[in-house]
Structures are given as C-alpha cells and as structure tokens.
Amino acid sequence: MSTLHAAIIFPFILAIAVPLLQKLPGRPHPGWAVLSGPAALFVYFLAQIPLVQSTGGIASAISWIPSLGIEFIVNLDGLSLLFVLLITGIGSLVVLYSVFYMNKEKEAIYRFYVYLLLFMGAMLGVVLSDNLIVLYGFWELTSISSFLLIAFWHHRERSRYGALKSMLITVFGGLAMLGGFVLIYLMTGSFSLKEIVQSADMIAAHPLLLPALVLVLLGAFTKSAQFPFHIWLPDAMEAPTPVSAYLHSATMVKAGLYLVARFSPVFSGQAAWFWLVCAVGLTTLVFGSFKAIKQTDLKAMLAFSTISQLGLIMALLGLGSAAGYFTDGQQSLFYSKATMAAIFHLINHAVFKGALFMVVGIVDHETGTRDIRKLGGLMTLMPVTFTAALIGTFSMAGIPPFGGFLSKELFFTAVLNAQELGIWSMQTWGGLFPVIAWVASVFTFTYSMILLFRTFMGKRQHGAPEKQPHEAPVGMLISPAIMASLALLFGLFPGLLTYSLIEPAMASILPGLLAPGEKFLVSIPFWHGWTTEVFMTLGVILIGSGLFALQPRLRALHRPLFSRISLNAAYDSGLRVLERSSRRLTNRYMTGSVRDYLVYIFTFLVVVLGAIMVAFDGFGIDMSSFAPITIYEAAILLALIGAAIAVPFANSRLLAIILTGAAGYMVTLFFVIFRAPDLALTQLIVETVSVTLFLLCFYHLPKLKKELSVLKFKLTNFLVSLGVGVMVTLIALSALSEGSSHPFESISKFFLEASYTLAGGKNVVNVILVDFRGFDTMLEIVVLGIASLAIYAMIRLNLGEDGEQVPPHA
C-alpha cells in the first residue's frame, strides 16, 4: 500500500461518502465537498512531476491474487503522469462547473457525483495499473460508470438508447482487449506491463503476435471512438454537459489512446501495428471532420469533432511507432517527432475541447437550445462565453497563436516525414498522408468557424429561444475561462509543457530508444520559418474560409450522401436482425411440443452413440459364446414381439393397454424360464397394478375430442424409433461379444458362496437386496414413499390460481 494506491482508492471512498452528505443540515450542494477530491489529487500529482522527471517513475505493489500472477501494481511514469493530471485537473474543473450547472433541487445530484467519482477512480486505475488484468478491471469500470452517466436522465428514451449503444460497443471492445491480454500472457507468461515490454522481442517472433495485436487494438479503437466504432459517441451526447465535457472529450475517449501509447513499446516496429493505427486514425480524422460540418446540434458537432481529433492523435501515435523499427538513433529520433506531436495535441485537445463543451453547456443553459439554426448574435450578450469559445475554436482550427496551431504544425511535419519512410510500402502510399491530413484540416477549420460564427455572430433568430439570453453566472464561467486561458498559454509558451510532461511521456512510450542518461530533445518552436507546413496552414485557412462562406449552399449538396451511407443504420438494423433472427430460430426449435423435443433427444442419442461406436470401431458381433435358443424361449419371444408390434397398430386405447399387459406377462414368463422366481413374482404383481392404473386413466379420459383412431404414421418418428432400436440392439450385441472375447470374472460367484456363510440366507437375490446391497433397497423404499405422497398431494391439494384450496368437484 502506497500513496499511489490510496490515490486510486480515494475517489471510491469519496463515492461511498457522498450519499451521506444528504444528512448535512441545510443540504449544501454536494459538488463543493466532491471538489476537494480531484483537487487534492491534482495537487498531489503535480508534486510528483520532479520525481518522475528525475527517476523516470515510481512503482508500488499490493498482492491481490498471487497464485494467478495478478498483483495490484501501480506505476507512475511519464505517460501515466500526463493522464492523471488530465483526469484530476479537468475533473476538478468539471466538478466546479457542475456545481452551477446541475440543479440540486431538481436533479438526483448525489447519484450524479457517485457515478462521476466512480468514473474518476476507474480512470485513475486504468492509467496507473501495471498489471493487465487490473487494468482490464478498471477499464470495464469506466465503461459501466460511463453507461450510468450517459443514462443519467433515464426517463428520456434517447438517453437510454445512447447508453445502451455505448455499453455494447465499448464492452465488445473491452472483451476483445481481454482476449488480447490473455494471448500476451500466453506469449510472455506475465501480466505485468513492465515485464512484457522487456520481452517485446519474444512477442515479435511469436505466431500469436497478430491476433493479440488486433484484439488489443479493437479495445483501443472502440473506447476511443475510432472509425467504424465511433457511432456511440454522438449518441452519448444525451448525457449532462459536464459528463460530455469530462468523459467524452478529455478522459474516457483518451483511454484508447493511452492503451495504444502504452503498448507502443511492445508492438511498435510492426507493419501491422503501424498500418492499422495510422489507417484507422486517418480515416477517423477525415470522416469525423467531414461529418461535423453537417451537424446542426452543437454537441453533436463537438462529438464528431472529438472523433476527428482522436483520429488525428491516433494517426500520430501510429506514425511515431515507426521509430521503433529503426535501430539507428538518428532515424528513430526523426520519426519520434510524431509521438511528441501526439502528446502535445492530446493535451491541447483536452483543454480546448473541455472549454468548448462547457461553453456549449452555458449556451444551452441560457438560451434553452443547442440547435445552431436557432442561435445567433450572442456575442454581445455573452462576451465572456464568446471569448472562451473563440479561443477554443481557434485553437481547434489551428490558428496562431493558440496551442492547436503548434500541434497542427507538428502534425503536418509528421505526415511529411512519413513520406521518407522507406518501409512497409510507404513508398507508394506515403504521398497520400499529407493530402489526407490537409483535407481533414480544411474540414476542421470549416466546422470550427461554423461553431463559432453561427452561434455568436449574425442576428438573433426570432421566435426560437424561449428565454432572454444573458451572461452565465460567474461560477459557471470559471472552468471554461481557466481552460481557455490554458489553451492560449500552451500556444504562447509551449516550453511550459516540454520538459515537465512531454519529455517523460515520450520516454515511457519509446523506451530503449535512447542511451541511459540521455533525454529527448523536445522543442516546440513557435515560429519555424517559411516551411511547407506554414504554406499548408495558409492553404487550410484560405480554402476553409471559402468552404465556410459557401457552406449554406453546399449543405444541400452533401446531405443525400450521408443519409444513404450510415453506420448508425447499419448498427440499428444489425441489432434488429440479430434479435429477430434469434427469436425466429428459437421459435423454430422451441416448439413447445414434447414430441419434437423427444425427436431431438433420440436423434442426438442415435447420432452420438453411432459416431462413438464408429470412431472407436466398437461394432463387432460374435455369436460363438451365445447360449442356444430353446423352443420355449422362441415361443415366448414370438408372443412378446407380436404384442409389442401390435401396440402401435391398435385402433383403440383399451386394446393397446391390454397388449402392453400381455407383453408384461410375457416378460414374467421369461423370468420364469430364466430361473428368476423373485423377479417373476414381483413382475406379475407390478404388471397387474400398472395395467389397472392404465385402465383407470383410460376410463377417465375426457369425453371431448376423444379419438379412437389409429396413430398417424409419421416418417420422422418411424425413422427415429427404428434408429434407436437398431442402435441399441447393435450396441447390446457388440457388448455381449466384447464380454465373451475379453472375459473377466463375474462377481456373482462371491454372492453365491457367501450368501449363506456370511449372511445366513439361501435366497441369494433376497440376501443381495437386503444385506449385501441393502442401501439401494432402503432408498427405493424412500422413492416409493415419495411417489405415494406425491400422488396423494396431487389429488388432494387442489389449489386454484389464488393459492386457495378449491373444493373437490361433486
């Protein structure tokens, strides 16, 4: 147990304590108490920066299930530090914002904070865990708490739909990831990330490499809303805005990025990893930015923007993984710039996207709508909100002097560098990378401008907003203001981040690249001369402005394209088809008819027995040891067969009963001639009793629908019964033959000898029944007793629907 463990567990303990706050006198807003948690953690983690810078990380372990190699190991290195600071820092701001956003009278506010704290603890657990199984546990906990938060307004149908969708997709990915973890364990014999990184060479040569790689990536892609798994994120916008700001822009969706970065040391240098991460990232980047232009809802626009930005970071991580391929230090460093860009943009995105979500929340709160078609002209009414929105959108669009500009320049550098990568058929495809990046940046610029200008500029739309909009309360403005200032600050002074956060994070994503003692030379120049990147940015601004101006006219043009190709429709109809076809399948075989079930059972029996007998070459009939057949046996057998065959052909039930009785008495005769007097006596009496009971049943059949016809012939039934009969006969004959060819002594000799000497009885059957095997007899008597009691109860206890005794009918 260390302070790191305590830091993970702290939010969970706080979550337990939150409902107790209801008892406080005056019932203050619980957000204030909750705020102390992330704020304290943030300060604690800030204090760890120097330590991580100098030592590269701290680790501590608690034993959990040592027999399975599962230890609760926490490890704070550069990458984890970056994420915990995001989680706790933005967490504090979101809690502060939610104090003013969530109404403590109208909302289930205590529940809200319980879920939020659960999520925070789970997220800390994900980024701090060193053990894969523990990581997976926290990973699923983020899925569950996110599910609860999305469906916070559970009385709305859309919320429940969005929550279910995100749950299904992220849990699908989570399970795939667990599969990948298990495969990694099979390869390395360890769940510890540190040990796995050390045996990366072994993994690279292992045949299970590709499945493990793909499964782990599935987990990362679903969580980070990468194409085509992004569809849950826009629907998750039904959550309260603080939740959207926290989970769906800054933290949870970055868990996938964290996973990719965390596994980079294991898989980087693999062509499959490079291509999957890059291709999916770039596709998501273009697709998300393209779709964001079309949205009319502000949060949906931000959701697609988030998808697109996550794709960007993902692509950068993929490009950076090329560094792992080269052993030559200079070349590796050249490509590791992409990783640096990824980390820098990750920070930038968290900051500006959090601010933008909060701005949208304020707009929603103050005007009552998020529809961009109903908004406009808010600039003069809400100056502070407008300023925050301006900084956020300009940073997102990549306009100097904000943080987004620098990270976009770095992104362009990385894609341009990728052209020089002479491996993995990048000679042919490399030229495509800058083009895609540039096109996506144009779209990004366009939607950023739409977001800003359609909301705050122009004229106020008449009729639509119910309220008279005005500036939000100060408390609500603090968090977006802080985030927006950070976005500006990181743009003006990127050096603030370089050695405190980016360099240690790079060291953990790309270990082994540098000789011990060396450090990554992280430099983010604010101005780097008239390079290609600058001209690309100029092009983005020019074309993007043009697109923005033309956008109302273009919208009509690109709308039909989207209604035709829709992944949501595919998801919905997929679920529907799955549900309907499984229902149809179940209805087809679960007919409710006992006959059908018997057909399944018997067919299964015949097939399995036959297959086993064939597989083990079990059939073999050897008649040599069989006893000769006497005339009596043949006669009784003929009578028995006759009676048995006649039963299905009997045209009345009475006849069938009597034939069954006849067969029973023939069996009695068999017992007689096979010298089993006790059996014969018992069989005689039991047969009589059962025939009597049959007759009783027969007599009381209802008059209605009484049918005296011959059984209908059904080919299936005939074949199945024939199969069972033939199979059982063949097996019996084979068993007898087998027994004669491999004789082993029967134990009956013992009973014959010991019956009188040990048990003092001459009737061996009876001695076996009551003495040698008395236990069976005892239980059979109990069985009989239970049967009689059951019959008694069935007849006497005549309960109606309401559980009351129904009087017996007269």
Added chain:
Amino acid sequence: MKINDVILQTVTKIVVFIILTMAVYLFVSGHNSPGGGFIGGLVLASALVLLFLAFDTETIMKRIPLDFKMVAAVGAFITVATGAASLFLDIPFLSHAYSYVNLPVFGKTGLATVTIFELGVALGVVGVVVTIILSISEDV
C-alpha cells in the same frame, strides 16, 4: 335396484385369510426361498385391495383404522433405523447380523436383523400401494 354381492363378500372373507397367510409366508421365507419383504408387502396390499373391492372403503377403514401414509413412513423409518442401529456398535451402516437360537416351540431357528429391515420394506410397500389406491379411488 340394490346390488346384492353376498357371494363376493363371503368368498372374500375366506380368501383374504389365505392371501394374508400367503403374504406372511412369502415374507418369512424370503431369506431362504423366493419371496421377501417386497413381494410379501405387495401380496398383503392385494388382500387389502380385495377387501376394499368387496366391501367399501369406509367400512374397511373403520375396521382397520390405519393411516397408510403413516404406515409407509414407519416402513421407511424402520429401514433407515435398522441401518443406523449398526452405527451405535461402531460397525458400518447397514451391517446385518444373524444367529441361531433354540426357541421353545420352533426349535433351532435362525434370527437375523435382516428380518427387521424386511419388515420395514414390507410396511413401506403396503403403505405406498394402499395410499395410492385410496387417493385415486377417493378422487373418482
């Protein structure tokens, strides 16, 4: 018209004793010749069924005031109890013992704890069969 079944009832009165004797014989001789508790019990039950058929249930139940569910339960109890008795003597469950004793009337006779076990079996069978038949007949 009142059905007069005096012949049936008279024959029954005699035959029942023969059947009962037969049942007791089967029960007692079971250890050394065909028979035993199960068959003995079934035959005994058949004697009772004959009585139920020839007279009627209420008359017989008045003369033989036994709750046959209790009979079945007592039978099951005896079978378990004989088994459990051997536990007190620190020998395995259901170990039986027998010995030969010179009785005043019967001479040298083999007595075995198995007989008690068989008694349980017989009582169980009688109780079960009669309970089933009485329950069904009352329902009809």
